[in-house]
Amino acid sequence: MKKILTSLAMMPALALAGPAVEAAEKQPLNLTAIAMFFIFVAGTLVITWWAARRTKSASDFYTAGGGITGFQNGLAIAGDYMSAATLLGLSSMVFAKGYDGLVYTVGFFVGWPVVTFLIAERLRNLGKYTFADIASYRLDQKKIRTFAAFGSLTVVCFYLIVQMVGAGQLIKLLFGLDYPVAVVIVGVVMMLYVTFGGMIATTWVQIIKAVLLLAGGTTLAVMAMSQFGFSYETLAQRAVEVHKGGMGIMAPGSMLADPVNAASMSLGLVFGIAGLPHILMRFFTVPNAREARKSVFVATGFIGFFFIVVCTLGFSAMVIVGTNPQYFVDGDLAGKIAGGGNMVAMHLAHAVGGNLFLGFLSAVAFATILAVVSGLALAGASSISHDIYANVICGGKADEKTEIKVSKIAAIVLGVLAIILGIMFEKMNVAFLVGLTFGIAASANFPILILSMYWKGLTTSGALLGGFTGLISAVTMVVLSPSVWVTVLGHETAIFPYDHPALFSMPLAFMVTIVVSMLDSSAQAKKERAAFDDQLVRAQTGIGAAAANNH
Amino acid sequence: MSNNINDRIRSNPKYRELAGKRSRTAWGLTALVLAVYYSFMLLVGTSPEFLATPLFEGGVLSIGVPIGAFIIFFAWACTGLYVRRANSEFDRLNAEIVEEARK
Numbered sequence: 001m002k003k004i005l006t007s008l009a010m011m012p013a014l015a016l017a018g019p020a021v022e023a024a025e026k027q028p029l030n031l032t033a034i035a036m037f038f039i040f041v042a043g044t045l046v047i048t049w050w051a052a053r054r055t056k057s058a059s060d061f062y063t064a065g066g067g068i069t070g071f072q073n074g075l076a077i078a079g080d081y082m083s084a085a086t087l088l089g090l091s092s093m094v095f096a097k098g099y100d101g102l103v104y105t106v107g108f109f110v111g112w113p114v115v116t117f118l119i120a121e122r123l124r125n126l127g128k129y130t131f132a133d134i135a136s137y138r139l140d141q142k143k144i145r146t147f148a149a150f151g152s153l154t155v156v157c158f159y160l161i162v163q164m165v166g167a168g169q170l171i172k173l174l175f176g177l178d179y180p181v182a183v184v185i186v187g188v189v190m191m192l193y194v195t196f197g198g199m200i201a202t203t204w205v206q207i208i209k210a211v212l213l214l215a216g217g218t219t220l221a222v223m224a225m226s227q228f229g230f231s232y233e234t235l236a237q238r239a240v241e242v243h244k245g246g247m248g249i250m251a252p253g254s255m256l257a258d259p260v261n262a263a264s265m266s267l268g269l270v271f272g273i274a275g276l277p278h279i280l281m282r283f284f285t286v287p288n289a290r291e292a293r294k295s296v297f298v299a300t301g302f303i304g305f306f307f308i309v310v311c312t313l314g315f316s317a318m319v320i321v322g323t324n325p326q327y328f329v330d331g332d333l334a335g336k337i338a339g340g341g342n343m344v345a346m347h348l349a350h351a352v353g354g355n356l357f358l359g360f361l362s363a364v365a366f367a368t369i370l371a372v373v374s375g376l377a378l379a380g381a382s383s384i385s386h387d388i389y390a391n392v393i394c395g396g397k398a399d400e401k402t403e404i405k406v407s408k409i410a411a412i413v414l415g416v417l418a419i420i421l422g423i424m425f426e427k428m429n430v431a432f433l434v435g436l437t438f439g440i441a442a443s444a445n446f447p448i449l450i451l452s453m454y455w456k457g458l459t460t461s462g463a464l465l466g467g468f469t470g471l472i473s474a475v476t477m478v479v480l481s482p483s484v485w486v487t488v489l490g491h492e493t494a495i496f497p498y499d500h501p502a503l504f505s506m507p508l509a510f511m512v513t514i515v516v517s518m519l520d521s522s523a524q525a526k527k528e529r530a531a532f533d534d535q536l537v538r539a540q541t542g543i544g545a546a547a548a549n550n551h
Numbered sequence: 552m553s554n555n556i557n558d559r560i561r562s563n564p565k566y567r568e569l570a571g572k573r574s575r576t577a578w579g580l581t582a583l584v585l586a587v588y589y590s591f592m593l594l595v596g597t598s599p600e601f602l603a604t605p606l607f608e609g610g611v612l613s614i615g616v617p618i619g620a621f622i623i624f625f626a627w628a629c630t631g632l633y634v635r636r637a638n639s640e641f642d643r644l645n646a647e648i649v650e651e652a653r654k
C-alpha cells in the first residue's frame with residue numbers, strides 16, 4: 001500500500017521532471033536519431049551565429065530587444081513549458097493510469113489563464129529584464145533584488161539538475177551514448193546558445209523546437225488514431241478490453257488515495273508557473289502589454305492542444321504498445337516496459353512509424369531538453385548580472401558592456417555547474433526536485449511578485465521575511481517528505497507526510513508577508529506604500545514602460 | 552513632471568473606469584476558471600462514478616473524458632475572451648487616457 005502511495009506521489013513529479021528518473025539501460029547507437037539531432041544542432045548554431053551579430057546592447061541580450069512578436073513569443077513560451085517530460089511523462093502516466101493521468105494533465109494547464117489575467121501585462125509594464133524589477137519597483141532595491149535573485153537561482157539550479165539528469169538518461173537510452181557524454185553535450189551546446197546568441201538565439205531555438213514537438217506529437221497521434229478509424233469510442237473499447245485496469249481506466253481511481261497531496265501538488269503547479277523565472281522573463285521580450293497578452297493566449301492554445309494530443313497518445317498506446325511483447329522486458333506483457341516506464345511514447349512512435357520516426361521523435365526530445373535548459377541558464381545568468389551585479393553591487397550604475405560580460409560569464413559558470421551536478425546526481429532519484437522547484441516558485445517568488453503588483457501595503461521587511469519564510473519552509477518540508485526523508489535518506493517514516501509543500505508553505509508565506517508588512521510602521525514603509533499609486537498608474541497604462549528598440 | 556502626469560491620470564474619471572473594469576474582468580475570470588477547475592477536482596474526489604457514465608448508450612468512453620478536454624478548452628476560451636476585451640476596449644480607453652494626460 002505504501003509503495004503504491006509513494007509511486008503515485010511520484011507520478012506527477014516524473015511527468016514534469018523528467019523523462020527518465022529511473023536508470024535506463026544503454027542502447028546500441030541509434031544513427032538516425034543522432035543524425036537528425038545533429039541537423040537540429042547545426043541549424044540552431046547557424047541561428048546563434050546570426051543572433052550574435054544582432055546582439056549588441058544589454059536589452060538585446062536579455063530580452064531580444066523587446067522585438068519578438070506576440071505570436072512568436074507565444075510559441076516560445078509553449079516551448080518552455082512543453083518539455084520532453086510532458087511528451088514522455090504524461091503520455092506514460094495516461095498509459096499506466098488512464099483517466100487519472102488525464103486529471104493530472106488538466107492540473108498542469110490551469111495556471112496559464114491565471115497568468116494571463118493577473119500577471120502578464122503588469123509584468124511587461126513594470127519590468128525590464130527580470131521579475132525582480134517588479135518586486136523591487138517601490139521597495140528597497142538591494143534587499144529585494146538579493147532575495148529575488150536567491151529565489152530565481154534556487155529554482156533555476158534545481159530545475160537544471162532535473163533536466164540534466166533527464167537528458168543524460170534519455171540520451172543514453174535513445175541514442176546509445178554514455179551518460180557523461182550526453183550531459184557534456186547538452187551543457188556545451190547550451191553555453192554556446194546563451195553566451196553568443198543571448199535571448200534572440202534562445203527564443204528561436206525554443207520556437208523551432210516547439211514547432212517540431214507539436215508537429216511530431218500530432219503526426220504520431222494521427223497515425224495512432226488511424227488504427228481506430230479516428231474514433232475515440234473505438235479506441236476506448238479496445239483499451240478497456242486489453243488494459244489490466246479494465247473499465248477503471250475510464251474514471252478517476254487510484255489518485256483518490258491521497259487527496260491532500262494531490263491538492264498540494266495542484267496548488268504548486270497552478271501558482272508555481274507564475275514564479276518560474278525563465279517563464280516570467282519571456283514577457284519582457286515583446287514590445288508592449290498588448291503583445292504580452294497575445295503571447296499567453298497563443299501559448300495557452302498550443303499547450304492545451306498538445307496536452308490533449310498527449311492524452312490521446314497515452315490511450316492509444318494502451319492498445320498499440322500494451323499488446324505488443326516486443327516493447328516489454330523479456331516479451332512479458334505483464335512485466336515492465338522496455339527501457340523504463342517513461343518510454344511509452346517512443347515505443348508508440350516505433351510501432352506506428354518505424355525506426356525513422358522513432359529517430360525523429362528522439363531527436364525532438366533531445367532538442368526539447370536543450371531548449372529548456374538554455375532558457376533556464378539565461379534566466380539564471382540575468383539574475384546574477386542584472387540583479388546582483390548591476391543593481392546590488394554597482395547600485396544601478398553598471399557599465400552596459402561589463403554587465404553583458406558578467407552575464408556571459410555567469411552563463412558559462414551555470415553551464416559548468418549544470419554539467420557537474422548532472423554527473424553527480426546520475427544515480428539519484430531526482431523526482432523530488434520537481435516538487436521542490438514548483439513549491440519554491442509558488443511559495444517564495446509568486447507571493448512576493450503578486451503582492452508587489454496588487455497590494456499597496458507591501459513593505460520591504462514584509463516581502464523579505466515572507467519570501468524567505470516561503471523559501472525555507474518549502475525546502476524544509478520537501479527534505480522531511482517521503483520522497484527525500486525515506487527514499488533518498490533512507491529513514492523509516494517521513495516526518496512531513498506529503499511530497500508537495502505548496503498547500504502549507506504558500507499560505508504561510510502570504511501570511512508572514514502580510515502580517516509583517518502591516519506591523520511595519522517605519523518611515524521607509526510609509527514611503528513604499530505611498531509609491532504604490534504611481535506604480536499602479538504605470539502598471540495600468542504602460543506610461544514609462546521599457547520600450548522596444550528597433551535596429 | 553512625471554508626478555504631474557500621474558496626478559492628472561489619477562484624476563481622470565476614465566482612469567478609474569479602466570482600472571475598475573480591468574480588475575473586475577481579470578479577477579472575475581480568475582475566479583471563474585479556478586472555480587470550474589476545483590469543481591472538477593471535487594467531482595473527481597467525491598463522485599468518480601458520475602465521471603464513469605458512458606457517453607453513448609452501450610459504449611465505454613466515459614463522460615469524464617470530454618469533460619476533462621472541455622476544461623482545457625474552457626480555460627483557453629476564457630483567456631481569449633480576456634485578451635480580446637483588453638486589446639480592444641481597455642487599450643482604446645488606455646490610449647485616450649495617455650493622450651489626455653500628455654496634453
